[in-house]
Amino acid sequence: xxxxxxxxxxxxxxxxxxxxxxxxxxxxxxxxxxxxxxxxxxxxxxxxxxxxxxxxxxxxxxxxxxxxxxxxxxxxxxxxxxxxxxxxxxxxxxxxxxxxxxxxxxxxxxxxxxxxxxxxxxxxxxxxxxxxxxxxxxxxxxxxxxxxxxxxxxxxxxxxxxxxxxxxxxxxxxxxxxxxxxxxxxxxxxxxxxxxxxxxxxxxxxxxxxxxxxxxxxxxxxxxxxxxxxxxxxxxxxxxxxxxxxxxxxxxxxxxxxxxxxxxxxxxxxxxxxxxxxxxxx
Amino acid sequence: xxxxxxxxxxxxxxxxxxxxxxxxxxxxxxxxxxxxxxxxxxxxxxxxxxxxxxxxxxxxxxxxxxxxxxxxxxxxxxxxxxxxxxxxxxxxxxxxxxxxxxxxxxxxxxxxxxxxxxxxxx
Numbered sequence: 001x002x003x004x005x006x007x008x009x010x011x012x013x014x015x016x017x018x019x020x021x022x023x024x025x026x027x028x029x030x031x032x033x034x035x036x037x038x039x040x041x042x043x044x045x046x047x048x049x050x051x052x053x054x055x056x057x058x059x060x061x062x063x064x065x066x067x068x069x070x071x072x073x074x075x076x077x078x079x080x081x082x083x084x085x086x087x088x089x090x091x092x093x094x095x096x097x098x099x100x101x102x103x104x105x106x107x108x109x110x111x112x113x114x115x116x117x118x119x120x121x122x123x124x125x126x127x128x129x130x131x132x133x134x135x136x137x138x139x140x141x142x143x144x145x146x147x148x149x150x151x152x153x154x155x156x157x158x159x160x161x162x163x164x165x166x167x168x169x170x171x172x173x174x175x176x177x178x179x180x181x182x183x184x185x186x187x188x189x190x191x192x193x194x195x196x197x198x199x200x201x202x203x204x205x206x207x208x209x210x211x212x213x214x215x216x217x218x219x220x221x222x223x224x225x226x227x228x229x230x231x232x233x234x235x236x237x238x239x240x241x242x243x244x245x246x247x248x249x250x251x252x253x254x255x256x257x258x259x260x261x262x263x264x265x266x267x268x269x270x271x272x273x274x275x276x277x278x279x280x281x282x
Numbered sequence: 283x284x285x286x287x288x289x290x291x292x293x294x295x296x297x298x299x300x301x302x303x304x305x306x307x308x309x310x311x312x313x314x315x316x317x318x319x320x321x322x323x324x325x326x327x328x329x330x331x332x333x334x335x336x337x338x339x340x341x342x343x344x345x346x347x348x349x350x351x352x353x354x355x356x357x358x359x360x361x362x363x364x365x366x367x368x369x370x371x372x373x374x375x376x377x378x379x380x381x382x383x384x385x386x387x388x389x390x391x392x393x394x395x396x397x398x399x400x401x402x403x404x
Contacts (some may be wrong), residue, residue: 022370054393
C-alpha cells in the first residue's frame with residue numbers, strides 16, 4: 001500500500017542522506033502523532049473507568065452490560081447486546097468501506113473513491129443515530145429503582161413512559177434485583193410504590209437506576225466523547241468527499257487526503273472496539 | 283523559490299491494479315475475521331452463564347485477548363501500519379505501549395489498595 005515505505009534503503013542514507021527515516025509525508029506523520037495523543041486520552045478515560053470499577057465500595061455492584069442494554073428497536077422483549085453488536089458491526093463495515101476507498105485512491109480511481117467514501121458516511125450516520133437511540137433508552141430507563149419505606153430495593157416490571165399513568169391492576173415490582181423471583185403484584189404493590197422513599201428512573205448525572213452514579217457518568221462521557229469523534233469523522237469525510245468529487249486530488253496527483261481521513265476513521269473504529277469490550281462485555 | 287531537495291513521499295504511495303487486487307483480498311479476509319470475532323464475543327457475552335456458569339474469569343480474559351487481536355488487525359491492516367517502515371512503527375507503538383502498560387499497572391495497583399482500605403476502615 002505504501003510504495004515509498006517498502007522501498008529497500010540502506011540505513012546510512014536515512015538520516016544523513018536527506019531522506020526521512022519514516023518515508024511518509026509530513027501530513028501523514030502528523031496525523032499519526034495526533035492519533036497517538038488521542039489514543040492516550042481514550043486510554044486515560046477507559047483506565048479511570050476501570051479504576052472506579054475496581055476500587056468500588058464493598059457490597060456495591062457494578063451493572064451488567066447485557067442487562068442494561070437489552071432492547072432492540074421495534075422488537076418486544078429481551079435482546080441482550082444485540083443492538084450494540086449491530087452498531088459495532090456497522091462501524092467495522094464502514095471502516096472496511098473506508099479502507100477500500102483508500103485503496104481505490106492509490107489506483108487513482110476517482111469513481112471508486114466516491115463510491116466507498118459515500119458508503120462510509122452512510123455507515124457513520126447510521127452509527128450516530130443508533131447511539132442516539134441507545135442514549136434515549138439509557139436516559140429513560142426500563143425498570144426504575146424504587147427504595148421502599150422499609151428500606152428494601154425494588155424494580156418496576158415496566159417503567160411507564162412519560163405522561164403514561166400506571167394501572168394498579170397490572171402493576172408489578174421485583175424485590176432485590178431486576179432478575180429476582182420475589183415479585184409483588186397488583187394494587188398492594190402499587191401502594192408500596194406510592195409510599196416509597198425514593199424513585200430513580202433512568203439515568204442522569206447524579207443518579208441512575210442501574211448502579212453507582214459513576215456508571216452513568218462514565219457511560220455519558222466515554223460514549224459521548226467517542227460519538228463526538230464519529231460525528232467529526234463524518235464531517236471530515238463529507239469535506240473530503242466534496243473535494244474528491246471536485247477533482248482536487250486527481251489534479252494533485254495523489255489521494256493522500258483520503259488516506260489521512262481514513263486513518264482518523266479507523267482510529268474511531270479502533271476506540272469503539274475497546275469501548276465495546278470494556279463497557280458492554282466485561 | 284522552488285525547492286528540489288524535498289522528496290514528495292505522497293506521490294510514491296500509489297499502487298498498480300494487480301497489487302490492488304492482493305490488497306483487497308487481504309481487506310476482505312480481515313473483514314470476515316473481525317466480524318467472526320465480534321459475533322463470537324456477543325454470543326459468549328449472552329450465553330456464557332448457561333454454557334459455563336463458573337468461569338467469568340476466563341470469559342473476561344477471552345474478551346480482552348480477542349479485543350487486542352481485533353485492534354492489532356485494525357492497526358496493522360486497515361491503518362496499514364504493518365506496511366510502513368519499521369522506524370515509524372516503533373516511533374508510534376513503543377512510547378504509547380510503555381505509557382499505557384504503566385498506567386494500567388498503577389491503576390490496578392492503586393484501585394486494589396483503595397478497595398482494601400474501604401473494606402477495612404469503613
